[in-house]
Amino acid sequence: MSARYGMVIDLDRCTGCGSCMVACASENNVPSLPHATARTGITPMLVRKVSNGHEGSQQREAFIPILCMHCEEETPCVHVCPQQAVEVDAATGIVMQMPQRCLGCRYCMTACPYHARYFNWSDPKWPKGMETSLNPGVATRMRGVVEKCNLCHSRLHAAQEKAAAVGKREIDPADYVPACVEACPTVAIQFGNLADSNDPVTRESRSANSFRLLAKIGTEPKVYYKSKEAWVRALAEPNSTASGTLHTAASASMEEHHG
């Protein structure tokens, strides 16, 4: 009865356009922070660039959308939060972050292996009048709280309400499509219920070309990636023997940040 919402992201299809990033920010009322840096920006969906490490015309790049992986097992952020501001929702499997409970200790940001959590260093500001363009389905946050992807819970709410209005208990899957999934021009991001064995996403997640990032640490993320290209699959594990490398500007700054 209860769902486990997850994704399979086809890295062969991702062109690094960033539509998912902009659509996510728009849906979740994330302010634009043009004076932020790659470390202080708020990007609940973030696309990173990786390279196969070759030189010249043999060089290839791939783009990896990183969002909250909605870990199921020993969820790190849930474990460390002193405020119980995040919990794994029993009915949907969504790791729900509640900024209104958060006290801003940022322990969860340290705990998250995927760096998928972002801190509001200041109160969100929009130019005068722009607040009329905010999405009514999502509450704005204040400074001092952590936020992250909640799998577009406002769209889940809308789907639940629509189903309830006709007396149904189960939502229509076509009504619950997260913003990034809807925005992707190449349909690289597929979203579905991993608890449903008939869901195409469940089948994709079990294919030979599917992998998860940092699967070895055992948090059981529900976001899968897949690629036909072996060098991309090899990047999933640190210290891999593949010829690919995660050395990009993004990871370089991550290394200097986290030591």
Next chain:
Amino acid sequence: MKRLMMIFGLGLVVALLAGWVGFPRLLYRQQQQPVAFLHKTHAEKSGVAECSECHSFRDTGSFTGIPPMEKCAGCHSDKLGESAAEAALVDRYVKPGHETPWLVYAQQPANVWFSHAIHIQRGKLKCTECHSNYGESDQVRIYEVNRISGYSRDIWGHSISRLSRAPGDGMKMSDCEDCHRQRHVDAGCLGCHK
């Protein structure tokens, strides 16, 4: 010693009076609704018997809440009677095309998601369970707003101590949780927050 005890007692009594009587009066500011709408009179005169005739669901399942001005304008595009309240509605809001700035007793914070569709269609709750018999009132209810928090008195409940509350009096998170616990419905955080 007796004198000191009396002074102590005096302080005690003054504090108790200030806290139980004075404080609630000071804490809440009273405001008038923009139009003196009486549910009972309206129901009798227009024959509208069900809450859902004005407080309805849209196709998407969202709830209209206090209906938009065009609902009122559906009948009151011009003055139907003699009352001053209706004149205020028609002259100040219907004719110029402005939404009436109703003061919402049940207004929740922006991060709360409450779905009337789920509670009424799935939960089979009656309107009166949370909104008491407001639909039958024949008096214009004063809107009392908490000067510090900015929310209506209905949220904390009319009783300042929150003891012996009538059903439907009080709409804080703990009130929602009490009912959910009683009926064994676990919504999680995701179920009620935006």
Next chain:
Amino acid sequence: MKFSRRDLLVWSAGAAAGLVLTPVPWKLLDDTSIWSQNWPWIPQPTRGPVDVRQSNCTLCPNGCGLRVRMANGYPVGIAAKTNEPLTQGALCPLAFGAHQLNWHPLRLRSVRHRGVDSSFEEARAAFAKACTEGPIVVIDGFPGRASSAILESFGVKKGEYRVVWGAETRALASYEEWSGVPAALGYDLENTRTILSFGAPLLDGWGIPGRFARRWAQSAGSADPDVRLIQVEPSLSRTAARAWQWVTIRPGSDSALAAGIARVLIEERLVAARSPMPPMTLTDAASQTGLDSNAIRELARAIVAQAPVVAIARDCNPAVAALNVVLGAVGARGGIVQKSKSVRSMASAEDAFPSARAVLIDSSVPWEFVPETSAEVFRFAAWDGGSSKADWLLPAPGFLEELTDIPTAPTSGVESYAIAPALAKAPHTTQSGWQFLAAVDPSLDTPEKVIHSRCAELFRNRRGTLHTSEETPLAKIASAEKLEEQLSQGAIWIGEPARRNSFHCELKEWPADSAPASSAEFPAAWSPPVLPPLASKLYEESNLRGTTQGRTA
């Protein structure tokens, strides 16, 4: 009875004990915590129902269909129109934040005359005076719209009408020139199986962004994809990184490579038709491009291995166009096709107009375009792009703030027509170019009237299909009014597919001009001088794209 200090203390103790027994401390704690979380300066979204309306993006000539979520009369969210054959239900990243553009800090809100605040009355007076003193040149950046027809009718009456062509249109100009007749051309991408792209960002904002990206995605990552994308570019752009093959050449040597490939194709008889031989030798081409002669040979063989093949240049490049003639891609399936017979040629705004008394530049013209003129310039724009030589800066309606229609996209292989209704109210301090002209010449049409007559004409011609959630041939539509109503609610009219071999062009000798290649830059066809604020997610707030040099704020 004297009330001593001790009495006061005892009284206070009693009061404190009493206070604890009242709700005061607990209620104050609760209320102050709520108060501290509701700072009035943190904006809250509107409370109200959300409904969905359809329109089209007007920020580049591709006019992608949009589904816009509206709350309280303002757009609050953008998504693609699904089931749309042209966009395939996809948009570019900028569209998703475009609804915030109307409150961009650089939004133009008042008329400025040489840096000083002025008014529309004064501007109109100055323009009316100019009209009596000499010819007026009207410049349009997005020709083919209903308002373009109005601008054109004024321009033709009072002086001249000129057009600013975008890079995608310029890339198709050579074929038209060589055929000798005006022709509306496009790419038949749906049937192409190999694309040799000379710097055109096919996966990053070229043409209608979703059109090729969707087709490409279906076999992306495969060693043997359905459509082979070969990207020729000096640096590793997004498109090059994901292409089937990346050919890296020295910057500016696109024409040399095109010539080298054509030479190999002709010498090795890899192409059927007789074509003029490029004067450049293979060795020269190799040394100019930095590639090996053998590499060029391999490339030439590779591109004809999976036909049909077409070469796409980012901008006007006669050598690449000549390569297409050699490949037999002109007028062929999967190549350059003619989508409309009836087209008038329009004069370019890049050509000089020395005798103009005044110039009116529509808000659709990119800010970077500055005409070479000493005439009085009336510049319409919705956003301020920085220093401007225009005498008059006139605030125009912004995103989705006025009714317009969407003519056929520049690179599309078929004709199309859509109506983009206004979804938000334009501020009363703004005016469109055509509205301004109507004040001077009241006999001008309005966009509503032009759209109405266009729908009537479409209906009369009875060609093509109307796409909603189903496809209806135009012959089955009941009336022109019904057609207009459907179009206003999100339907799109698609013309008939181009007939093969209906377009020919002659190439007697290899073109001498070689246009310099411009570096690939995103966004390709975006016309406003500012980007949506949320583009900062892609530029400043992440490492995905680098900086915008200040265009987001």
